[in-house]
Amino acid sequence: MDRSTHFLAVPLCVLAAAALTACGGGGDDPAPTLSAQDACTALRGLALPASAIGLPTSGAVVQTATLVAADASGNTLGEYCAVKGLILPVSAAAPNTEFQVNLPTAWNDKAVQLGGGGLNGSLVTGLGAAGIQPSTVQPPLRQGYVTLGSDGGHKGSGGFDATFGLNDEALLNYGKESIKKTHDVAVEIVKRRYGRAPARFYFVGNSQGGHEALDAAARYPADYDGVVANYPAYNVTLLHLGSLNVGKAVYGNGGAGWLNAAKTKLIVDAAYAACDTVAMDGAVDGIISNVAACNAAFNMTTVRSTLRCPGGTDTGNTCLSDAQLAAVEQIVTPYRPGFPIAGMDEFPRWPLLEGAQFVGGSTFGTRAVPSNPPTGADALLYNAGSGTTKYIISRNPALDPLTFDPNATPALRARTQEVGTIMDVTDVPLTAFRNKGGKILMTHGTADDFITPHNSIAYYNRQVAAQGQAGLDSFLRFYVVPGLGHGFGPFNAKYDGLKVLEDWVERGQAPGTLTAIDGNTGANAGRTRPMCVFPAWPKYRGSGDVNSAASYDCVTS
Numbered sequence: 001m002d003r004s005t006h007f008l009a010v011p012l013c014v015l016a017a018a019a020l021t022a023c024g025g026g027g028d029d030p031a032p033t034l035s036a037q038d039a040c041t042a043l044r045g046l047a048l049p050a051s052a053i054g055l056p057t058s059g060a061v062v063q064t065a066t067l068v069a070a071d072a073s074g075n076t077l078g079e080y081c082a083v084k085g086l087i088l089p090v091s092a093a094a095p096n097t098e099f100q101v102n103l104p105t106a107w108n109d110k111a112v113q114l115g116g117g118g119l120n121g122s123l124v125t126g127l128g129a130a131g132i133q134p135s136t137v138q139p140p141l142r143q144g145y146v147t148l149g150s151d152g153g154h155k156g157s158g159g160f161d162a163t164f165g166l167n168d169e170a171l172l173n174y175g176k177e178s179i180k181k182t183h184d185v186a187v188e189i190v191k192r193r194y195g196r197a198p199a200r201f202y203f204v205g206n207s208q209g210g211h212e213a214l215d216a217a218a219r220y221p222a223d224y225d226g227v228v229a230n231y232p233a234y235n236v237t238l239l240h241l242g243s244l245n246v247g248k249a250v251y252g253n254g255g256a257g258w259l260n261a262a263k264t265k266l267i268v269d270a271a272y273a274a275c276d277t278v279a280m281d282g283a284v285d286g287i288i289s290n291v292a293a294c295n296a297a298f299n300m301t302t303v304r305s306t307l308r309c310p311g312g313t314d315t316g317n318t319c320l321s322d323a324q325l326a327a328v329e330q331i332v333t334p335y336r337p338g339f340p341i342a343g344m345d346e347f348p349r350w351p352l353l354e355g356a357q358f359v360g361g362s363t364f365g366t367r368a369v370p371s372n373p374p375t376g377a378d379a380l381l382y383n384a385g386s387g388t389t390k391y392i393i394s395r396n397p398a399l400d401p402l403t404f405d406p407n408a409t410p411a412l413r414a415r416t417q418e419v420g421t422i423m424d425v426t427d428v429p430l431t432a433f434r435n436k437g438g439k440i441l442m443t444h445g446t447a448d449d450f451i452t453p454h455n456s457i458a459y460y461n462r463q464v465a466a467q468g469q470a471g472l473d474s475f476l477r478f479y480v481v482p483g484l485g486h487g488f489g490p491f492n493a494k495y496d497g498l499k500v501l502e503d504w505v506e507r508g509q510a511p512g513t514l515t516a517i518d519g520n521t522g523a524n525a526g527r528t529r530p531m532c533v534f535p536a537w538p539k540y541r542g543s544g545d546v547n548s549a550a551s552y553d554c555v556t557s
Contacts, residue, residue, distance in 0.1 A: 036105045039193060040067040040081035046192065053184045055177050058088035060099075060185045077127065077141045079105040083189055087150075087181050094169035097178050099150040100125050101186045103193050108144030111190065111198040112498065113183060113216070115209020116149070119387065120174055121156020121164070124149025130204040131228050132443075132487065134494040134517050146198060148186045152208075153178040159376070162387030166395055175236070175422035179203070179212045180220050200505065204498055206230040206487060207451065210442075214425050214459075217440055221433035226505045228441045228497035231451050231486060234459055235344060236423040237388070237416065239451060242335045242347030244385025244401060247370070249330035251382065251402060255368030257327030262317035264358050267328065270307060271353050274298035282540030282552075286490045286524070287483035288355035289537050291446055292557075298353055300329050328352065338407040341420035343427030344462075348454030356449035356485065372400055380450065393419050430463060433475070439504045440476040441497050441511070443531070445484025453480055460534060477511050478534040484516075492519040495531060515549045530554055 034042065043065035050059045062085040070079040080102050087097040100123060114124050126147030130140045141147045153173025154164035164170040173181070187197050201224050203216040210232025216224045233239055250258045259267075275294035276284055288294050304325055309315045312322035320328065335347040350356065358364065362380050370378040374386050386401040393416055394404065406416040420426075430440070444456035460478045467476075483491025493516035503509040514531035518524050527547035530538045532554035544551030 036079060036081070037067050040065050040083075040103070043081070043083055043189065043192065046085075046189070048185060048188050052188050053087070053181050055180050055184075056090045057181060058090055060087045060181075061085050062189070077102075077104075077139060078144075080141060081105075081193070085185075087178075087185055089169050089173075091167075091169050094167050094173075095154045095164065097150050097153045097173055097181060098123050098155075099148065099182050099185060101146065101148045101189050102126050102141050103146055103190070104141060104144050106144055107146065107194060109196075109198060110144075110200040110202070111146040111148065111186065112140045112202040112204055113179065113186070114147060114149045115179075115203065115205020115212040116152045117206065117208050119156055119160055119162055119164075120152025120178075120208060121154055121158075121161060123151045124209075130498040131206055131209075131230050132494050132519075133496050133498065134519065137496050137499075140498060146186070146190055148182060150178050150182040160383045160387035162391035163397075165388070165392030171392060171419075171422060175419075176215050176219055176425070179216055180223065183216075183220070183223050200225045200502075202226050202228075202498065202501060202505075204228040204501075205232075208233050208236075210234070211236065211425065214440075214442075215428075217433040217438055218425050218428035218430050221430075221436055221438060224433075224438060226439040226441075226501040228501055229443075230497070231444045231448055231453075231484075232442065232456060232459075233451055234424065235342060235347075235420075235426045235455070237393075237420040238337070238341045238344055238347050238424060238426075239455065240385045240388035241337055241341075241406060241416075242350075242385075242452075243381035244389060244404065245335040245347075246331050246350065246364075247379055247382025247385055248402060249327040250364050250379060251368070251370055252327070253323060256321070256323035257330075258368035259324060259327065259364045260317070260366075261359070261363055263320060263324065264364060266307065266317065266320070267303070267352060268355075268357050268359075270303070271298050271355060274302065275355070281482075281537075282542060283546050285540075285546060287529075288446065289482035289539065291351075291354050291482075291537070294354055300325075300332065300353075303328060303353065337416070339413055339417065341417055341426075342424035344424070344458070346458075348452055348458055350452045351446060351448065351454070355447045355483070355490070356452075357447060357489070358449045360488075362449040362486070370402075373397075374401075392423075426459065426462070429466065430476070431467070434467065434471070437505075438475060439501060441479075441501055441504075442476065443479045443481055443484075443493075443495075443497075445481045445486070445489055445491075445493065447483050447485045447489040447491075450486040456480075457534070479514065479531045480534050480537070481516060481531055482529070482537060488520075490520075491516075491524075491527075491529060493517070493529070493531070494519040513554055 046062040048060040065083045083101045126149040154170045203213045205213045210229035211234045213227040213229035275288045281289035309319035314321035365378040389404045444453040481493045484493040495516045518527045528549040536554040538552040539555045
């Protein structure tokens with residue numbers, strides 16, 4: 001689209017149902033009230049100047065505005081106006097940011113922005129659930145929220161397509177700016193539709209969306225009243241270097257340490273046999289709840305003594321060779337790049353020996369030697385690390401990621417730290433958000449094999465140090481959920497974080513223990529567990545329905 005056509009004049013009389021002045025009117029005559037259809041249609045072609053957006057852009061334009069009737073085929077979200085458009089970059093070489101804002105006819109005066117995933121690159125429509133809500137909870141649009149999302153500032157081809165990182169503006173949009181730009185555009189659209197800004201503005205996201213939620217709180221505290229960050233990728237730079245370290249572990253020495261699916265299952269099964277016990281957490285339920293006790297009972301010493309192949313050479317899928325044991329040890333040992341990235345100099349261990357299953361799309365791949373660039377046949381974590389090192393840090397598409405060392409030269413170290421200021425929110429203070437009365441819900445699962453839960457624990461501990469325990473408790477709750485993976489896992493926890501956030505922000509009801517429902521199908525479908533405030537975890541009392549949260553206590557030992 002030719003940018004010269006974006007800034008079309010739109011008379012005030014056709015902008016919204018609550019237009020501030022009537023077209024050609026004067027005196028005390030009220031503005032005409034438009035129907036929902038006319039108010040929606042009036043938004044088509046709306047152009048917003050750069051001055052309406054709090055970060056550098058060339059403005060924004062609404063391309064389409066379509067009223068979706070409540071009785072339209074397949075629509076269960078009530079009547080709403082779906083507004084789609086583009087936020088235009090400063091540089092002609094940078095991609096547009098696509099956005100969608102959904103305006104319910106029956107509005108509750110609130111808005112919720114939904115986050116993306118991975119490296120973004122596809123439009124978040126805002127039509128789905130908020131975070132990891134149970135299927136029995138109505139999506140926020142149906143509840144009357146204005147909902148919104150974007151593509152993060154670029155289009156991708158799926159997977160870990162990081163090619164956008166070759167462009168500075170696109171990288172800034174992905175790393176920290178697109179959420180603010182989308183927020184500001186949405187507020188302007190809302191004001192034109194309803195005649196007023198949202199009374200409350202929330203952000204809910206998982207993974208990269210969880211990172212964006214923490215960006216919202218830390219970087220743009222004036223814009224948001226509360227955020228939900230589920231298993232947040234808050235430190236993408238360091239996270240992807242830690243992910244690359246896993247790739248180096250399994251692919252080093254020509255793939256001698258590679259773990260196929262059978263060997264991975266061998267490790268995981270041994271962990272559950274040692275740690276999912278009545279003695280350890282009260283019940284044998286397919287969930288490892290007492291991670292600290294598990295670490296004492298099942299660790300590298302145990303693995304070596306029970307799973308090592310005779311003589312240390314690979315003799316099949318019933319044991320681990322010395323090279324594979326070395327790979328496991330590297331995976332479960334913290335990674336240190338040799339310098340701080342956004343104030344963090346260590347990426348925590350992966351929970352391979354604590355219940356993370358590394359199955360499905362999270363395996364170590366299907367071959368011992370990866371391609372360059374990697375494909376879906378290669379380890380998921382290696383794919384993540386490869387994209388970031390090739391296209392964002394080094395900006396060398398021909399780079400062999402297995403040879404990448406961020407500490408190799410002063411220039412490369414400086415570049416890695418520079419990227420950390422864009423993609424990592426680790427060291428951005430939450431004090432301004434706390435002072436304005438903002439609230440944060442943060443969760444992570446113990447079985448997450450894509451972002452280790454210890455990464456969120458490290459973030460939480462950092463905030464305790466910065467705010468003090470009492471100060472942090474006044475505005476942040478953190479829940480570590482046994483059995484939850486990266487949106488799946490042996491206990492696929494679902495909870496209504498938006499409702500919990502509403503109650504805290506709007507009614508002063510600070511959350512304590514919550515209840516999560518297992519979203520898995522099959523025999524475990526619908527079972528419940530307490531979501532305990534960290535550092536507590538749920539222990540079965542020894543009596544009562546093992547599948548009911550009421551039969552568990554939150555304990556710390």
